[in-house]
Each structure stands twice: as C-alpha cells, then as structure tokens.
Amino acid sequence: MSSIKFFKYIDFNWNIPHNIFTLQVFYRRAHVEPPNSTSINDFVIDDSEEGEEDNIIAVPFESDMPTSEEVELAIILSAFREDHLSGGVISTCCIRRKKLLESAIKVISRVTFCWTDSPQIEFVGEDADDMGGPQREFFRLLMIEVQTSLGIFEGKAGQVFLSYDQAALDQNKYFKAGNLIAWSIAHGGPCIKALDTSLFQLMCGQEPQLEQFDWQLLPDPDVQSKVKRILECKTAGDLTALQKDLGNWINECGVPFIFTATIEDIPKIYAYVVKHYIFLRTARTVHQFTEGMNAFGKLWDLVKENWIAFLPLFTNMQEPLSKAAFKAIFTYSYSSRGTNRREEEEDTIYCWELVLNMIEDKLTELRFEDLLIFITGADEVPALGFPNKPCIDFFEQESGQRRLPYASTCMMCLFLPRGITQEDELHRMLFQATKDSLGFGKV
Template structure:
C-alpha cells in the first residue's frame, strides 16, 4: 500500500492566496526531487493517467515526468502543463462522472460509476493536477461548489438554464415563475409529488410567497443532495492526496476560481506583461526588423482584446506554455519572445518547456502576422494533430 506524507491540516490564515496554500502543501507533502515517469498518448490522455495511477510505483507526492509517445522532448515543465491541461479537459468530457457545459458542470448520477470508483478517481486526478502546478479544474457550477464546501447557499438565484436535463429545466422553470395561488395549485397538481420526493413536502401547503424558497430547495436537491454519494466519493479521492479537499473546503473562497469559471478571461495587459522581449543590439538592422514585428504583435493583441481576431489569448498561451491560463503558482520562469530570420523558417514556433515564442523578424502588416500565427496554431501538436 502506498504510504505518503499527509498534510498536517493546520488552520490557515484568512488572507492567504491559493498560491500560498498550494506552496505550503507542496513543502509539507511533496518530494519534488523524486520523479515518477508517466507515459502519455495525446489522443488517450485520460487512459494514460488512469494507467499511471494503477502502477505499483505511482506516488502522488513525487514529481511527474511526462513522456508523450512519439515525442522526444524532455519534461522541463512544458509537457507537464500540457498533460494536466488535456487531462482536466478529458476528465470533464470523457469520464462519465460529470454532465453539463464547462463552467456549469454537475455530478452525473451513475451508480455503476460509483461501484467502479470513477468519482474517486476523478477527485484524485484533479488533486494530482492541482498540487503539481496544473491550472485547476475550472468546470463546476459555482453554486454546487459552494454547497460542496458547506456554504449555506440558498440557490434561490440559481439559473435554471444551466441544468443539463431539459425535462428538469422545464419543471423548475414552472416553480421559478410561480407567482399566484392559481399557479401554486397547478404546480401542486402536476408536480407536487415530484417536488415532495425532492425533500420538499411543504409544497402541499405552500403559498406564492414560499415558491422562490421551494425553488432553491429543489435546485439543491437536484444538483447536490441527489448525488451526495458521488460527491462524497469525489471528496475521498481528493483527500487521498494529503487531505487536499479538506484544505480546499476550509479555504473555499480562494479556490473558487480554480474549480469554477468564476475567473475573468485573460486580458491584453495581463497577457502582454507575461513576456520579456529579447531584442538584438539597439541600432542594428536586426533590431529595426524586430521592432517592425513587435509593432504588428501589439496591433494583434489589441485586435484580440477587441475580439476582432480569430486568435484568442487562451490559444496563444497554450501554444507558448502548454497551459490554458496562468497557474496559481505562476510560471516557473519568465515567458519570452525571441526572433529568427524568416528566410530560414517561415512559421512562428514555440518551446513550451522554455516558454518561448519565436517570431520572424521584419513582419510589416498585422494581417501577415495573424495569418502566420493562425497557421502555426492549427498545426500545433498540442491540439491533437498527431
């Protein structure tokens, strides 16, 4: 049986950040000097991760060394960021434990998945990603996450459009818009037994003023209490890695952006500030041509900010770093822009390990740079092109 260090579960100050908490967790739980090799196939990331978890030598507290099949790059950070980004996507979409759209996902009610301990595995995979520099899960509905963390959310303002089941949407919509006694009588007649089965027997004696509260109770039943066994197994999976869920729950506010979509998209100034530009000697012909390119680069960033470009900051960040957002701990170094002479290579390229974007010197038009980057992004291996 794997024996790993366990987090001491000491109280943490209210004013700390998620980065502070994760660093403390790493310091007290992880042995980053020891490495565990994880062989991964880009088209089967989830299968690769689950296979790694089953090996006798797997240990969550060791630093994962990701080796993509058919690729020779050493893991100096880029492959790990890429692996965990793709893994979190597949856990959402392919594991059968979540339903709904990204940012408003809920636990799927599946007893077979419980018996197979898939919810446990999902929790363990998310914990593994988070503690080793992943950007977070960023998929759960925020109301669900708060309920999972023991917060007394009334759910009365929950948007019923976010429910994944169309039939359930229709039922709760009727409750949401109930305003008169005639409406209440109609709901009691058509939906009374169903609402009572949701743990709300008070529906039979309800008045119009009670209906918004009843709506919130029905929502909490459907997204939380109905799947309580699944959620408990998920928490156990996260807690199998140093009681990580306990830490998340105790500090839910700072972890909210890492589990839900309650985080603003990367903005131009934030994206721009990430990069150090590696210029040639000032006054040289190379420097002059580099300034031409950066002028077009700045125009492109403006176009992305104003949503006038087919490229997004998220796609660019993935291309350059392997991550789709800035990790809680930041990047282990400073992303850079370097230059090359276009006669030697046409398309821009990137090193995710070094977090370097290579741009051709002498680009004169924003449209030209956009076209080159679009072509490079479409051919990028990280988008599953192999």
Template sequence: MTAAESSEFVKENIEMELFSSEERGVDHPLAQDPEEEPAWSCFSLGRGLSQPPPAERSPQRPIEMEVLCSLKTHRDKTVCEHRSRRLKWKKTPPPGSRFVVKDVTFVSREQYQAQMESQVFSQSGAVSPVRARMTVDQTWAAAEMDNRLRLVLRRQFGKAAAKSMHFTYLQSVQSSRCLFVPSAPEEGWSGVHVLRISALRPLHVLIHQDISLVQSEQLLSEPQKNRSDLCPTTDTNCRTQELGEELRRVLSAFTGESRGEEVPLLVRRSTALQSALRAVRRSNFCFRDTPLVSFSGEETEGHQGPQREFFRLMLQELRQSPLFEGPPGRLLFTSDLSSLEDWGYYEAGVLIGWSLAHGGEGPRCLHPALFQLMCGRSFSLDDFSWRDVVDFQVQSHLQQLQTCADVRCLSPALRDWIHRCGVPEVSGASTAELPDIYRRVVTHYIHDRVSGSVEQFTQGLSSCDGLWSWIKSHCRAFTPIMTSARSRPLTLQDFRALFTTSYSEVEEEKEEEEKDEENKVKEEKETVAHWDTVLGLISDGDAALTFEDLLVFVSGVKLVPPLGFPGLFRLLFYSQDPVSSAVRLPFASTCALELFLPLRVGGAVDLLRLLTRAVRESVGFTSLRPEKRTSLDTASA
C-alpha cells in the same frame, strides 16, 4: 274417546316430543347441516361448464370472534382453530432505518412568540427562518445528538456563536402548525426522542439568542478578504487580489511539502485521461511523484512543458466524461452506478489533487451553486438556472416552480415531484414560501440526490494530504479554480504582462559588426511593433486567434495557473534562410517558455497570418508538417 279426539291427542303428543327433543332440527329443507363438511368440488352443469365453489363467509370483527371463540366451544374444533389461526395473521411493519435525514428549521424567539399569540407558526415574516439538513442516528445518546446539532449551528452561525448558543426542541401538534415545548425525557434528548417529536415533519429548534444579531456578528467577525460588502462594486480588484493572495499562500503551503520521486510517464495525446488513470491505479502511485511526461511519437527538450500540457488534456477529457453533465463551466455530478462501483468519482478527485500539487490550472468546471453546497454553505438563486439541468422533465418542473405566482396553481403532478424531492410540507405551504421551496428542491437535485458521487469525489481530494479540508476551509479563495464563477478571459494587459523582449546585444568590437547588430536590433524593434499591433487586433476580435490559443502555443496551458509560471515568457527572433525558398513559421518552446518571431516581415497582417498558421497547424512537440508548396512548418517545440 272418539276418533277425532284420539287423532288430536296423537298430534299434540308428537309436537311435544319434537319440542322437548335435544336433537337439532332442520330449519329448512334446503338448509345444510353445519356438522357436515361440504365438499367444494366443481359440479358439472353442462358441456365443460363448472360452478365455482360458494364464497366463504367473511369472518366477523376480530374482537368479536376472539371473544366468541374463548367463551363457546364449537362442535367442530377444526373450524374454530382454522378461524382463530386466520384472525391472528397480521402484517408486520417493515423495520425502521437507523439513519434518518431530517430538515431542521431554526425558529427565533420573535417567531415563536408570534405563533403563540396567533396559534399558527408562520414561516413568512420579516426574518426568514434558517434551514439546514442533517442526518440523525437513532442510536445516538443525548450528548451525541447535542454535538451533532451544534455542528449544524456552527455551519450556519459560526464557531464562536454555536459554542455559546442555547436552544430548545419544539414539537408540532398533529394536523396543526402550532409549536410547543415538549416535556424533556429523563435521559435527555437522544436521537430516538428527537425523531419521535418531529415524526414526518421538519425538526423545529428554538434559538434563544437573536438570530439576526448572531448573523450580523458573524459577518463582522469574518475576515475582510472573505467579505463582499467592504469593497465597493467599482473596486472589485481589491477583493480579487486578496483572494488571489490567499489562494497562492494556501497552494504554496500545499505544494511546498516534500516532493516525491520522478516517475517516467508515456502518454498518448488522444487518450491522456486513460494514461493518467493507468498511472493512478498503480499500487505504488503517490500524487507527490513528479511525472516526467513524454508524448508518444514526439520528442521534447524538457519535461515541464509536456507536464503542463498533459494535465490540461487530462482535465479536458475529465470534464467530458460520464461523471459530469451540464453546460461547460457549470457541470453537475451524475449518479452513474457503474462509476460509483468502480470508484470513478474517487479517481477524479485524485487526478485533480495530482494536478494541483504540480502547478496545474485546476478543473474550473463545477457549478458554483454545487461547489457552495459541497463546502457546507448556502448558495444564491442568482447563481442557478433551471437551464443548467440536462433532464428536460426536471427542467420543466423547475421552470414551473420558479415562475409560479400562487401556490394554488401547482399541479398535482408537480406537488408529487416536490414531495419526492424531500419537501413534504408543500401541501400546506403558502405562496410566500415558494422561493424557499424552490431552493430546497434545487439543493436536493444538484447535491443531495448525488451525495454518493460527491462523497467519493471529496474522498479522492482528501487522499491527497487532506486537500479537501484546505479547499473547504478556504472556499471563496478556491472558487476560481474549482468553478468558472470568477474566471474571465485574458485581456491585452494581462497577456502583455507575461512577456519580456530579449534584444540582440551590441558588442563594441568592429564597426561593421556593430552596424550589423544595430540593424538587427532595429529589425527586432520593428517586429515587436508588429507584434503589439497583432495583440491589439486579437484584443479587438479582428483575428481568428485568441490570447488563450497563443498561451497554449507558448506554455501548453490555456489558463494561467494559480501559482503562475516559473518566469516571464521570452520573446526572441529568428531570420529566414535566404538560400531556401521555404518559409519558416513562428515556433515556441513550452519548456523554456520562449516564443520566436520572424524578422523582416511585411507588416502586422503578415505576422498575424504566420502566427495563425503556426498555432492552427501545430500538432505536438517538434512536429514537422510540410507546406503544400515549399515552406516548412515547425510547430511548438
């Protein structure tokens, strides 16, 4: 064998040994042995510089890695265990809430048949769908879910119609607006199953009766005193008188129950609300107890007048408290967390119930739309304005939504805000649905958003022998005293009807005394004529006084209470002291409901000037304030 052949043979032998060897060869000089664990320490590159550890390769798809780990055994078991442990790390979804608020849409047979033909459910038809909102408990059984939905139907269509009404749950196809009847579960439609078929969309319920016919029957079955279409617009006094009679009948039944004890109550005039809260927070407080009110630093001849004025001042401060916001007479509830924790809204309800139980005038401050929603009724958009909201940003959103003529013009920010208000289907809504979306957004902001405050307030009213149940059952009758919807200022005829004149009696004993009495009666009639002229000037707006100012001066309240006053106001007279140069101003007794006018005044203008001074300068009961000159001012006693 030659040298060349020997060299070739050695080379081939070496290559065969390499190929037949079970040892793993190095693929590349720079490649790293996988059996060696790299030490990921920072290698020094220069002054203070360090190289970060190489990026670890991301693991492959979870299914592929799980299969590989189960079929192959890696030499380095720690690496495999580390990878499998990292693959099993999953983010668990948060537990669902037990109570879910769902929007319910009642679909008529005509709407369901129309969508079956067009394969799209349209909410803009001749008959708009009836909407409601309810809370669904996931633990409810089928019977409980059925009763809860019938309660919603009762509020919408009446008690008789809801009892005999048949309905079917509908399910919407995902990513579509088509509705179909799902297969009923064996155990019935429980709360979980109802939430499952509705998912994130509203719950659709098919009503087998004609909705328009049911609504018309509901209107016919309502009492005539609760209907506005039976009395023509030119004869609204008929409906107002009937509602007033109903209110007086209900309040008489509420206040006519057993009276409590008489409890003395010292009140500081500037902080009447704090004095009332101190009384309410006592452990032995009962709203039936009659407060014998006396104002600090003032003397009175009775307790009826101070009691009426105390409730008026207390309600006046309550309207201006942090519990409410908005323009006067159209107040909305706030969501004050500190007041919620301290049960401030509950105490407000107790104070109002306490006032009504003792003949108070009522709050007359809630927004009409809010009061209708609190009673479970729908409200008219004519009763609400975006200006009633205090938040300027919310005002802007409501104004844009109300004036929007095309749903495509809604900005993304406005759509997000509407979605946060509980209307998630705004993205797929049509232009015809904008009024309904606006109504639902308003309902969320003024009622649903402050549901905790509303619930506390109604609980406070209910603590007064179930007063909230009385109010809710006679919602329209209580509207004038809970809101300012149908309140109107006193007219000349209304104010005159409150007074009766008490003339001096003429005794037939002596001729001289009889003549004096006749002259006095003549002077009294002249004063009455001046009084009538003064009332005419006030009615025409030519005076600095109003009838409400005079009513407070005589009775202690600014509005006529729902149950009226114990009797008519008496118009009496007095003569000026001829010896003294002081001028005695007109005065009144709020306990006896008496108004004293001076005799021998120069005319109606002089009498109006004296009355204006007496009303403006009176500061309390039996309060004396010296005139700049020599006159003595006696305010209402």
C-alpha cells in the same frame, strides 16, 4: 532535448514543408530590475539613445498585479506542496496523446505510483524532455478530458454538475476524477474550472442563495419545466394547481410541507427542490469525488476550509485574456540598440502589436489563449505563477525560405522572425504555427 513546438521551414509559396529540429536553442539573458507599476495600453518603441541598454525589456502593466485571492491561493498551495511533495523525486509518466485520459488513469492506478513524486511527462512519439512544458500541456488537456470524457459530469460547458450514475460509482469513476484533479492541482496544474458555483459552495458546506438559482442551468429538461413551474407560482390558484400536479414529486424531493404550504413558502420550496436535485440527490457521487481528492494529501479538506480562495480553480470565473494581461506576461529579448538586428526586431514587434490588436478587436479566430498555449503549454497563468518570466525572442530567416514562429514551452519562449514588415504576413505565420502544431518536435 528541450520541448520545442512546431519548428518548421516553409518556402515563399507556403506549400513545401521541411521538418527541422535543433538540439540546442540559445537565447539571451540579462538582469532586469523590477519595473514600476505603470499602465501601458499601446506598444511604444523608444528610439532614444540615452540610458543603459538592456537585452531584455519588460513591459509592465497594472493588470499584472495579483488579486488578494490569488495571493492567498498561492500561499495555500505553496504550503501544501512544501508539506507533501517529494522534492527531487521524479516519476516518468508515459502518455499517449490520443488516449490521454486512459493513459493518465493507468499511471495513477499502478501500484508503484506515488502522487507526491514530480511527474515527468513523455508523450509517445514526441521528441522532447519534460522541463516543464509537457507537464503543463498534459495537465491542461487532462482537465479538459476529465470534464468532457470521463462521463461523470452533466450540464452546460463551464457550469456542470456531478451526475448520478450507479455504474460509474461502482467503477469508482468519481474517485478517479478526484484523484486526477488533486494530482494536477498539487503539481501546479489547473483544475476543471467548470463546476456550477452553487454546487461548489454546497460541496464546501456553504448555503448559497438558491432562491436566485437559474433553473435553465439544470441539465434535465423535465426537471427544468417542473422547477420553473414552482418559480412561476404566484397566486393561491397557482399553488393549488401545483400541489395537485407536482405535489408528490416535490414531496419526494424532501419537501413534504408542500401540501400545507402558502404562497410565501414558494421561494423556500424552490430552493429546497434545487438543492435536492443538484446536491442531495448526488450525495454518494459527491462523497466519492471528494474522497478521491482527499486521497492525495487531504486536498479536498483544504479546499473546503479555503473555499473562497479555490473558487477560481473549480468554477468558471475566468475572463478571456485581455491584450494588456497577455502582454504583461512577457519580456522581450532585443539585440543592442543601433544594430541592424535591433531595427529588424522592432519591425517585427510592431507587426506583433498589430496582430494583438486584431485579436483584441476579434478580427481573427486566433485568441490570446492560443498563443499562450503554444508558448507555455498552459492557457492561463498558473495559480503559483510560471517558474520564470515567459519571453519573446527572435531568429534570422534563412535566404530563400520562410520559417514559421516556434516556441520552447520549457523555456516558455516564442521565437519570431526578424524583419517582418507586414502584420498580415505575421498573422498568417502565427495562425498556421498555432493551429497546425501537432505536438512536441512534430509537424
């Protein structure tokens, strides 16, 4: 059974749910020639009768073209997978959604676990075979859990630092985090996308310009106030007061020349103190974390060697999906021109476009990422891309009932009802489908 998310019937009053699940979902396939790189900002319905009919229409965008860094990363990861992964060897991983992090750690802690095997994810109580969708959803949720629940990171969301926790070191939590992140990356999943950029560069043996480091990113308010005091030191009098009040603390940060420093040395002192706090102080935790990644195919060594390419995976460089980028992900599977079904499908897609405009204009809480998660299990296009082009298909509403849009995350296909003529109605349906989705085959 393929992984179908939120397949649900409701009546016209939107208050009587009936659970429906189907063993097979059929959708049309057609050969599509590679589209020209044409920039299209708005949806256009072509009513012309000329030209050959295609069942699937691809809408191209210039923003669909990968950057040179994305191409390089894809090549690096493809080579890594070719060198290390076990091909067709599959390992079943039983995951309890409510205890996802704990379940994942139990999986990788088994003596029979082999990280090179392809993980087949089974969410307990959810009726789906993993043909891609459950795995994408699992690794996406796992990276969130590693960042927020494992207890080894500190700082603002999206710009975190490794904490210094001796108990966590003794429990090998940093090592396990490295294992889990490497496991996800190796199998085409995301990374945490949350490390502070300066910390990531230091971990990779680089020397970032810490003189420009934003002290407000530091997680400890007391340390914030101290480094701010260093940064605000502008006169000889300020320096004398700094040496008196914070000299010993700065010395303990590995800057003993504070007592003989001049005003010209302040930027360097500031950079040294920041480096001590975010990197040197946590050297043991950094080492355990990177050793955890290296346990899986020396992956951290590969990251360190190609740190620029891996920046988008480890740091928060991701921009919110734009409408153009979101639309470029999909093809549309239409019925033949001139049929009633085609007319109803174009009605629905026009409303779909208006809903996308609502998202772009921030007139709804719905996000493009919410829709992408609902359809594919991922909140962004993976570094290696999707295995095939996600699509939008259609279904027929049954008389007297309203069935919500549903998705197969394995086929990566969103099914929309034909004949929707009001964008508000489609928006309500999509909002409920995405927000109330409880898992694969569950409502």
